[in-house]
Amino acid sequence: MDVPIDPHSSRALYRQLADELRSKIYSGELKPGAQLPTERELMEQFDASRNTVRLALGQLANEGLTVSGRGRGHFVRASAPLLFLATRSESPDRRANTANDAWTTDVTAQGRTPAQTIEVSIVRPPQNVASLLELEEGETTALRTRLRTVDGEANSLSMSYFPMSIVATTEIVQPDDIVRGANRVLAEIGHDQVRYLDQITARMPTPDERDALRIGAGIPVHEHVRVGYDADDVPVRVAVTVLPADRHIIQYELANAQ
Amino acid sequence: MDVPIDPHSSRALYRQLADELRSKIYSGELKPGAQLPTERELMEQFDASRNTVRLALGQLANEGLTVSGRGRGHFVRASAPLLFLATRSESPDRRANTANDAWTTDVTAQGRTPAQTIEVSIVRPPQNVASLLELEEGETTALRTRLRTVDGEANSLSMSYFPMSIVATTEIVQPDDIVRGANRVLAEIGHDQVRYLDQITARMPTPDERDALRIGAGIPVHEHVRVGYDADDVPVRVAVTVLPADRHIIQYELANAQ
Numbered sequence: 147m148d149v150p151i152d153p154h155s156s157r158a159l160y161r162q163l164a165d166e167l168r169s170k171i172y173s174g175e176l177k178p179g180a181q182l183p184t185e186r187e188l189m190e191q192f193d194a195s196r197n198t199v200r201l202a203l204g205q206l207a208n209e210g211l212t213v214s215g216r217g218r219g220h221f222v223r224a225s226a227p228l229l230f231l232a233t234r235s236e237s238p239d240r241r242a243n244t245a246n247d248a249w250t251t252d253v254t255a256q257g258r259t260p261a262q263t264i265e266v267s268i269v270r271p272p273q274n275v276a277s278l279l280e281l282e283e284g285e286t287t288a289l290r291t292r293l294r295t296v297d298g299e300a301n302s303l304s305m306s307y308f309p310m311s312i313v314a315t316t317e318i319v320q321p322d323d324i325v326r327g328a329n330r331v332l333a334e335i336g337h338d339q340v341r342y343l344d345q346i347t348a349r350m351p352t353p354d355e356r357d358a359l360r361i362g363a364g365i366p367v368h369e370h371v372r373v374g375y376d377a378d379d380v381p382v383r384v385a386v387t388v389l390p391a392d393r394h395i396i397q398y399e400l401a402n403a404q
Numbered sequence: 405m406d407v408p409i410d411p412h413s414s415r416a417l418y419r420q421l422a423d424e425l426r427s428k429i430y431s432g433e434l435k436p437g438a439q440l441p442t443e444r445e446l447m448e449q450f451d452a453s454r455n456t457v458r459l460a461l462g463q464l465a466n467e468g469l470t471v472s473g474r475g476r477g478h479f480v481r482a483s484a485p486l487l488f489l490a491t492r493s494e495s496p497d498r499r500a501n502t503a504n505d506a507w508t509t510d511v512t513a514q515g516r517t518p519a520q521t522i523e524v525s526i527v528r529p530p531q532n533v534a535s536l537l538e539l540e541e542g543e544t545t546a547l548r549t550r551l552r553t554v555d556g557e558a559n560s561l562s563m564s565y566f567p568m569s570i571v572a573t574t575e576i577v578q579p580d581d582i583v584r585g586a587n588r589v590l591a592e593i594g595h596d597q598v599r600y601l602d603q604i605t606a607r608m609p610t611p612d613e614r615d616a617l618r619i620g621a622g623i624p625v626h627e628h629v630r631v632g633y634d635a636d637d638v639p640v641r642v643a644v645t646v647l648p649a650d651r652h653i654i655q656y657e658l659a660n661a662q
Contacts, residue, residue, distance in 0.1 A: 161611050164611070165610075165612075168610065172530055172531070172532075173530065173531050174531050205611065208608060209607065209608045209609075209610065210607060210608055227605075232656070233658065272430060272431065273430070273431050273432050274430075339660055340659070340660050341657070341658060341659050341660055342656075342657070342658040342660060343655070343656075343657055343658075344655065344656040344657075344658065345653050345654070345655050346604060346626070346653065346654040346655075346656075347485075347649060347653055347654075348606035348624045348625070348626050348649035349467065349468060349624065349649060350466060350467040350468055350622050350624065351467075352423075352426065352467065353419050353422070353463065354423075364608050366606045366607065366608065366624035366649070367606070368604070368606050391605060391606035391607060391624070395603050395604065395605055396603070396604040396605075397601070397602065397603050397604075398490070398600075398601075398602040398604075398656060399599070399600075399601055399602075400491065400599060400600040400601075400602065401598070401599050402597055402598050402599055402600060
C-alpha cells in the first residue's frame with residue numbers, strides 16, 4: 147500500500163493524489179493504455195474520500211493524461227506519437243527524392259501508413275501569413291490545404307501559402323497532388339528555398355480543428371509555421387501545420403557548427 | 405451590424421458566433437487587451453439568445469483567447485510573446501560571450517528585463533531524461549532548476565540535468581549562478597556540445613506549474629527538451645524548458661544547406 151498522502155500537508159489532498167498518479171504515468175509504471183485503479187481501490191489505497199479521488203482523476207483528465215469511458219474506468223491515454231522531423235523533411239537529399247513528398251517519406255519510415263487529401267484555393271491569407279510573405283494590401287495567395295491521416299486516423303492539417311505573383315502559372319495552382327512536392331516546383335522556377343524561419347506556438351484547438359482531427363479534451367495543438375526564403379531573400383512559401391499534441395513530437399537535429 | 409450567423413446552417417449558432425469573434429481576434433480587428441462587446445451588445449448584434457452568447461464567450465475563454473474579470477466584461481488576452489531563440493541562444497558566437505548566459509542576453513535584446521533564481525540538487529532524473537542521457541540504472545544527475553521572470557512576472561522554468569559522473573567536481577554542482585554558463589564549464593572539461601537533438605511537446609500545465617508560472621485557464625505549455633552531445637557522441641546535458649504558450653514563440657532559423 148502506498149501512503150504518499152499527508153493529511154497534514156498544506157497541499158490539497160486531491161493534488162497530492164493527482165501528483166502520485168501523474169508521476170506513475172510519467173515514470174512509465176502506468177503505461178499508455180493501462181487502466182488506473184478504480185475509484186474504490188484508490189479510496190482504500192490512499193485513505194481518501196470519493197470526492198478527493200474524483201477531483202484527482204478529473205485533474206489528470208484535464209491535463210490530457212487519461213481518458214475515461216462511461217462506467218469503464220480510467221485509462222492512461224494511449225499514445226504512439228509521430229515525430230515531425232523539422233530538420234530532416236526538407237534537407238537537400240530529401241528534396242532530391244522526387245518519388246514521394248517529404249511527409250509521406252517520413253511517416254512511412256516510422257512504420258505507419260500515411261494518406262492525404264488536398265484542396266487548392268486562391269485566398270487572401272490571414273494577417274500573420276500576409277505579413278510573413280511581405281504581401282501588398284489585397285495580394286492573393288495559392289493555398290494548398292492537406293488533411294493528413296496516419297493508419298486511417300485523422301492526424302494533422304497542413305496549409306501552404308504561395309504568393310500568386312510567383313506561382314500563378316505553375317502546377318501549384320492545380321487541384322492535384324504534386325508527387326515531387328511543391329518545393330521542387332518552386333526550385334524549378336528559380337525560387338529554391340535556401341533558408342527557413344520556423345515559429346512554433348501551442349494553443350487549444352478551435353472547434354473545427356477538434357472535429358476534423360478528433361482531438362480529445364485537454365489536448366492542445368502545436369502550430370508549426372515555416373517561412374521559406376529564396377536566394378534573394380524573398381519569402382516564397384508559408385507552411386502552417388496544425389499538429390495535435392498528444393500525437394506529435396516536433397524534432398530538430400542541429401549541428402552546433404552553424 | 406454584422407449578421408454572419410445563419411440560423412439555417414447546420415453549424416450550432418454559438419459556434420458561428422465564436423467563429424466570428426475568433427476571426428476578429430486573429431485578424432487583429434480585436435487587438436490584445438481590447439474589450440469584447442458586452443453580452444447584451446452581442447445578443448443584439450447577432451440576434452442571439454443570452455445562452456448562445458455565453459456559450460460562444462465560454463468557447464473563446466477555453467481556447468485561451470480571452471479573459472474575463474468578474475462583472476468587468478471579456479477582453480482579448482494581452483500578449484507580448486517572447487521569442488525562445490532555439491538556434492541562436494547557443495550558437496558559437498553566443499557561447500563565446502562569457503559575460504552573460506544566453507537566455508539573459510536574448511531577453512535583454514528583446515527590450516525586456518530578465519531575472520532568475522537557481523536551485524541545485526542531486527537527483528535520479530525522470531525516466532525520459534535518464535534514457536536520453538543513456539544513464540545506468542540508479543545513476544544520478546546534477547539538476548539546475550531556474551525559475552525565470554521577465555519584467556518581474558513569472559515566465560518559465562528551466563531544468564538542466566548533467567550526469568554526476570561527468571560534473572561531480574565542477575561548478576555545476578555549486579548552488580550558484582554560473583555567469584559564463586554551464587555549457588562553457590562543460591566545454592572546459594572536454595565536453596563541448598557539438599550537436600543537439602531537440603524535441604518539443606505541448607501539454608496542459610500541472611497544478612504546480614500553473615501556480616509557479618501563473619498560467620491562466622485554457623493555456624497549454626510548450627515543453628522544449630534539448631539533448632547536447634559532445635564530440636564522442638556522449639549525451640552530456642538534457643535541458644527541459646517549460647514555456648507557457650501564451651507568452652512564448654519558439655523560433656528556429658535554419659540554413660537549408662545542411
